[in-house]
Amino acid sequence: MNPPTFPSIPVETTPSVPGTLTQRVMLLNMGPSHPAMHGVIRIVLALDGERVEDADIEIGYLHRAFEKECEVVGWGQAFPYTDRLNYVSPLINNVCYAMGVEKLLDIHPTERCAYIRVIISEISRITDHLTCIAACAMEMGAMTPFIYLMKAREYLYELVEELTGARLTVSYVRVGGVKADLPAGWLERLDKALDLVAIEMEEVDRLLTRNRIFIDRTKNVGKVSSDVAWSLGFTGPVLRSTGRARDLRKDEPYLVYDRLDFDVPVGTVGDNYDRYLVRMEEMRQSTRLIRQAIRQIPGGAVQVDAAGHPLTGAQMVDAAKMGMTADLLLRTVRPDPTLEGTDKTSAHRVNAPDKTTVLPPKEDTYGNIEGLMNHFMLIMEGEGIKPPPGEIYIANEAANGELGFYMVSDGSGRAYRVHCRPPCYYLMQGMDRMIKGDMIADVIATFGTINMIAGELDR
Amino acid sequence: MAVDSQGPGFFTSRLSDGIAWARKWSLFPYPFVTACCGMEYMSVSSAHYDLDRFGAAWPRFSPRQADLLMVVGTISQKMAPILRMVHEQMCDPKWVIAFGVCTCTGGFYDNYATVQGIDRIIPVDCYIPGCPPRPETVLDALMKLQANIQASRHTLTGSVQRPPRH
Amino acid sequence: MTNGDSSYPVTERLRARCGDGVIECHAHRGDETIVVRADCYHQAVQFLHDDPECDFDFLSDLTAVDRWKLRQSPRFEIILHLYSSRRNARIRLKTRAQDDAAPTVDSIVDVYPAANWPEREVWDMFGVRFAGHPNLKRILMYEEFVGHPLRKDYPVNKRQPLVEERHIPDDRAGMMF
Numbered sequence: 001m002n003p004p005t006f007p008s009i010p011v012e013t014t015p016s017v018p019g020t021l022t023q024r025v026m027l028l029n030m031g032p033s034h035p036a037m038h039g040v041i042r043i044v045l046a047l048d049g050e051r052v053e054d055a056d057i058e059i060g061y062l063h064r065a066f067e068k069e070c071e072v073v074g075w076g077q078a079f080p081y082t083d084r085l086n087y088v089s090p091l092i093n094n095v096c097y098a099m100g101v102e103k104l105l106d107i108h109p110t111e112r113c114a115y116i117r118v119i120i121s122e123i124s125r126i127t128d129h130l131t132c133i134a135a136c137a138m139e140m141g142a143m144t145p146f147i148y149l150m151k152a153r154e155y156l157y158e159l160v161e162e163l164t165g166a167r168l169t170v171s172y173v174r175v176g177g178v179k180a181d182l183p184a185g186w187l188e189r190l191d192k193a194l195d196l197v198a199i200e201m202e203e204v205d206r207l208l209t210r211n212r213i214f215i216d217r218t219k220n221v222g223k224v225s226s227d228v229a230w231s232l233g234f235t236g237p238v239l240r241s242t243g244r245a246r247d248l249r250k251d252e253p254y255l256v257y258d259r260l261d262f263d264v265p266v267g268t269v270g271d272n273y274d275r276y277l278v279r280m281e282e283m284r285q286s287t288r289l290i291r292q293a294i295r296q297i298p299g300g301a302v303q304v305d306a307a308g309h310p311l312t313g314a315q316m317v318d319a320a321k322m323g324m325t326a327d328l329l330l331r332t333v334r335p336d337p338t339l340e341g342t343d344k345t346s347a348h349r350v351n352a353p354d355k356t357t358v359l360p361p362k363e364d365t366y367g368n369i370e371g372l373m374n375h376f377m378l379i380m381e382g383e384g385i386k387p388p389p390g391e392i393y394i395a396n397e398a399a400n401g402e403l404g405f406y407m408v409s410d411g412s413g414r415a416y417r418v419h420c421r422p423p424c425y426y427l428m429q430g431m432d433r434m435i436k437g438d439m440i441a442d443v444i445a446t447f448g449t450i451n452m453i454a455g456e457l458d459r
Numbered sequence: 460m461a462v463d464s465q466g467p468g469f470f471t472s473r474l475s476d477g478i479a480w481a482r483k484w485s486l487f488p489y490p491f492v493t494a495c496c497g498m499e500y501m502s503v504s505s506a507h508y509d510l511d512r513f514g515a516a517w518p519r520f521s522p523r524q525a526d527l528l529m530v531v532g533t534i535s536q537k538m539a540p541i542l543r544m545v546h547e548q549m550c551d552p553k554w555v556i557a558f559g560v561c562t563c564t565g566g567f568y569d570n571y572a573t574v575q576g577i578d579r580i581i582p583v584d585c586y587i588p589g590c591p592p593r594p595e596t597v598l599d600a601l602m603k604l605q606a607n608i609q610a611s612r613h614t615l616t617g618s619v620q621r622p623p624r625h
Numbered sequence: 626m627t628n629g630d631s632s633y634p635v636t637e638r639l640r641a642r643c644g645d646g647v648i649e650c651h652a653h654r655g656d657e658t659i660v661v662r663a664d665c666y667h668q669a670v671q672f673l674h675d676d677p678e679c680d681f682d683f684l685s686d687l688t689a690v691d692r693w694k695l696r697q698s699p700r701f702e703i704i705l706h707l708y709s710s711r712r713n714a715r716i717r718l719k720t721r722a723q724d725d726a727a728p729t730v731d732s733i734v735d736v737y738p739a740a741n742w743p744e745r746e747v748w749d750m751f752g753v754r755f756a757g758h759p760n761l762k763r764i765l766m767y768e769e770f771v772g773h774p775l776r777k778d779y780p781v782n783k784r785q786p787l788v789e790e791r792h793i794p795d796d797r798a799g800m801m802f
Binding site: 032033038039040060061062063064065068069080081083084087088131134135146147150151153154157167168169454455458 | 491492493494495497498499501502505506507532533535537538541542545567568570571572573590591593
């Protein structure tokens with residue numbers, strides 16, 4: 001690994017005044033295993049004293065071949081890989097990928113499913129921003145906000161775990177719906193948890209926002225102008241901090257964002273402090289969005305079939321075959337995603353799977369031969385979901401910006417090509433311009449507020 | 460020597476136990492965080508799960524000051540030389556924890572870019588499966604490693620004779 | 626796939642500019658797509674960027690597809706996703722690199738600076754060269770890597786380790802199964 005040379009900078013210059021010291025540009029290697037960098041990346045800095053003259057950013061240390069793996073596994077089996085793209089907000093990746101496959105199939109989720117997806121996306125946005133601010137503050141030496149924000153994140157992780165069965169790698173969303181309906185009382189607990197998160201957030205707000213040290217470290221540091229940011233493909237909070245109110249939830253509304261009321265916070269100068277403020281305000285707006293969604297969420301099915309019809313108990317062939325239709329229609333549905341607490345007969349009604357897109361509920365897979373065969377057919381290699389040949393591009397507003405998927409189907413059970421447009425790929429591309437002229441220590445602060453996630457950067 | 464041929468004597472075994480006790484309660488981890496597992500590492504080390512209770516509180520961000528290398532997250536082929544260099548920089552005695560299934564076996568990344576388990580590059584003392592492992596699993600692994608350290612034979616010169624695997 | 630469909634104003638304008646450089650256009654699932662010949666590619670991108678009626682000022686995404694398994698020729702296709710903030714519209718522009726053995730297309734970094742890394746990635750993953758790119762070297766893989774992993778003829782688990790692998794004792798091998 002040879003350090004790069006910067007042709008624009010002379011490595012050694014003769015002193016202009018005789019008798020003074022020789023000026024020398026020093027190359028400093030930051031990363032790929034650097035303590036203050038929550039992610040693997042190598043930045044080679046060309047330094048004049050402590051000032052950054054130039055920077056060369058090398059990525060790829062966490063390249064895990066996401067796109068190649070998608071071509072190997074089936075459409076439905078790629079969800080676990082999408083979890084691990086941006087592992088701080090895995091639910092948004094799930095949602096975006098599922099929407100992409102649904103666009104290929106030309107189906108639309110049910111109302112209830114769309115609301116659930118909005119709620120989980122916003123939860124993810126909050127956990128992402130919490131982690132970003134926590135890590136950024138910690139890297140600047142403020143340990144207390146880290147502890148507080150991790151505590152806040154834990155409240156949400158507990159809810160995510162209750163909903164999906166996993167804290168981090170959730171794989172909750174399915175093509176045509178979500179894995180299972182919300183557990184009973186989950187929305188009320190979410191509402192309470194948001195209050196607790198808000199308490200921690202306000203605490204950190206008091207600790208950081210008017211903190212002299214924090215302001216000195218972040219204000220007018222890592223500045224980027226709106227036009228430069230736009231031309232380099234910046235999106236998300238980093239773009240909005242420059243004053244450009246671009247938000248895909250507003251500009252190209254998807255799911256049910258056009259029915260919810262929220263503001264898009266923007267900064268003014270595009271420095272680290274603005275990015276911090278934008279993220280703080282976005283968390284409040286996300287809380288607002290979740291509260292509205294909780295009020296508006298309708299009942300009904302959470303999954304649709306390949307033709308786009310909601311799947312309800314009346315259409316459930318298996319139940320009919322087992323002669324349980326009359327019984328089913330009269331019962332109150334209290335579904336539960338875990339196998340333990342499920343009222344078996346009710347689960348059929350809500351999770352009734354379409355044979356060609358949605359996996360049957362676990363109760364069916366383990367409980368009857370129809371469900372087992374259906375599961376087997378969807379999981380088996382070369383079978384599973386088969387979108388018609390074609391290509392689509394889908395973009396969502398992820399926590400870091402525009403998360404896009406370009407998908408090509410050749411009509412077989414596997415993707416022909418899946419390409420992910422990670423938001424922080426473009427942010428890192430422009431990072432050298434943001435740190436030029438700043439001090440070495442400012443590199444850490446700028447890197448922190450960009451919120452690079454190696455999983456989605458390198459895929 | 461005569462003492463060795465008859466097994467450890469009273470004094471050396473007491474000394475070994477004492478050093479082991481001191482070492483197991485003062486582990487200085489170096490978190491080699493690369494990927495998703497880092498999120499759970501954050502959870503483990505912050506207040507809610509509190510790794511501090513087990514004498515592994517203070518992450519040292521220099522391998523030269525650490526005696527426990529926690530490899531947290533997928534190691535790609537591009538990262539492998541760096542991991543080995545970091546391991547070589549650590550002073551003896553040193554222990555290695557493979558945190559998460561990617562570091563144990565490569566996980567479900569069976570592809571051109573990923574190392575199929577870090578024990579192909581460096582020796583590993585403790586494997587933590589899970590994708591990512593739950594914080595409780597990490598605490599359990601740390602306790603197991605401490606038991607392992609206690610069961611090892613330590614000398615004043617720094618060499619450690621690890622107990623046989625079973 | 627509607628060959629020669631001219632219902633889109635952007636396609637019409639581009640056709641007026643590039644003539645028969647526009648090979649194909651379609652709109653699968655509402656994604657408007659234009660395919661241009663490789664020799665008109667740079668001109669078309671420049672036009673879409675500069676023309677006040679088109680005004681695509683933002684590069685969303687740049688990637689490639691290896692059509693080897695689809696048995697289509699030419700093999701490599703470059704795909705651009707552009708966005709116009711003023712019109713709030715998207716378009717997909719595609720071009721096909723002519724020579725399968727040494728595929729090359731023009732770089733568009735001078736039009737969209739954001740294309741810098743994506744073009745390097747396409748070179749790294751597919752081996753498509755971009756003429757005029759300021760710094761065309763590998764980005765995700767290491768320099769010692771031989772081949773281009775996202776090509777369809779590259780096996781998914783063909784590894785090229787940088788460090789020599791240790792011998793793994795038998796007891797671990799036994800534990801695995």
